[in-house]
Amino acid sequence: MLALALALLATPAAAMELTHDVEAGDQRLLMGMASEPLFTASLGYARGVAVRGHDLTVAGSVTLPLHLMDGRHQRVELSARATLAEWRGLRLDARLGLGEQSTRSHLFSGVSLTTRATLVGGWFPERGFIALEATTQWNPATWMAPSSFYLDAVHPEAQAGWYASTAAYQTFALQGGVVVRERLEIGARVGVDTTLRGGSRTAPVAMGLGVGWRL
């Protein structure tokens, strides 16, 4: 119940994986909310796996707008996270996420291929962490199809098809988290969104709160 209450108050852990350690065999249920700048809600699952002696955290998440819990828009992402370097409590992790982001308005339907590469470096002691994060997000291509309304009332020659990327963003954030109970951890991040391509964001602020529940 406590986890659920925190999840309702909080932001995407699933997408950001605001978790402490997911060792091989561990499983986490991740819930969260974020500002991207649209407020979103995420639900995810992460599992620690060992691959040729290296620990990886593999995860999957579903994200959608929190406002009206609008199912016409959603993002599904699969990711893998690995530790690149570790010395005493200090750690540098890399994470790569691939997925799709879809949208459906009364004007267009669209599906983007998404890539998200993250470096997280910081201090990861026994029961928490504090780290700096740099994330690059790029949607390399988007399938877009105009709605019948758009074709009828706006632009009859509008073309459905794969459109080249017009947007890429970079986020720099501070993130941290604590293990609250044996099974429960919470995390938060705050930072800025900068534009690599695509014009300035409506609100260049990246915020997130997340809850991880050890299964």
Place this chain on the structure above:
Amino acid sequence: MRVTLTLLPLLSACLDLEAPGTLVPATVDEDPSLPRIELDDTVLHGEVFGDPADPLLVIVHGGPGMDYAGLEPLTALAGEGWQVLAYDQRGSGLSQRHEPGSTTAWTHPDDLAALIERFSPDGTAALVGHSWGGQLSAATVQAYPERVTDVVLIEPGPFTGERWETLGLTRIDMSATHLNDLFWSEQMVGRDSHEQLDWHFQQLMSDQMPGYHMSKDDPMPIRRMGFVVYEDVMSSAMEDGRPAWDFATGLDAWPGTAHFVWGGENTIMDEAYRAEQEADWPSTTSTVLEGVGHDLPWLLVDDTIALIQEVL
């Protein structure tokens, strides 16, 4: 490496969102087949219908930034003793785009006066303005009273900034789903070209004000919502962040008649607003068409044409 090499040809085969006509319609400078009117420093999408010897009637569309597609049926007045000019205002619809900062609210009356001078046999015209087109018609009467004989104002926007604030047109409906459409698609489509900005603007504006009671079954067509010209016009008419335009002062000295047409279902432009708007003019007629909202000239074409013929 293999993945990258596989992806590259696929990505290079993608459509270009900024290419004319792919997602947002091409403008007159991009499509030579479109009818055009050249002014000194811009090219407008537009056409003149009817006998050049007949008195001129100009259709003035809404926006700012929209186009005359939804008012095109009114060009049927060309067979009724009028020469009818329908055009997309500077930077709007299929007219040539301009860079930010090059247009103000007062550029549009200058353009309209220049068009009247060019096409009218006697240098005057009657104006039929819808929504923002009603405001632009008032601004043209204010700046060029000798050029305008009559105005038909269909659901005109507020003639003063103060009235705009009272109307609450800038209030965002937080329960509307199009806010999600706008912000979610920001990660898929950028905002650094005219085409992308127009695309986003269309998403934002097309379902913004349910109080206007616009039909969803038979939507009033819009070819392109010009974001840059909208921003230019609005910012030029603001002072200290507040709307400060005044297209009303001086209208009381104009000798013509303003004919108002209202949609009975529009809950934003209520009776008090209508009375205020009409009070600015010395001579008025007023008609409320029941059962329709802000898109009445599209839904009730025959009634609108009959009404215009009756009052002019």
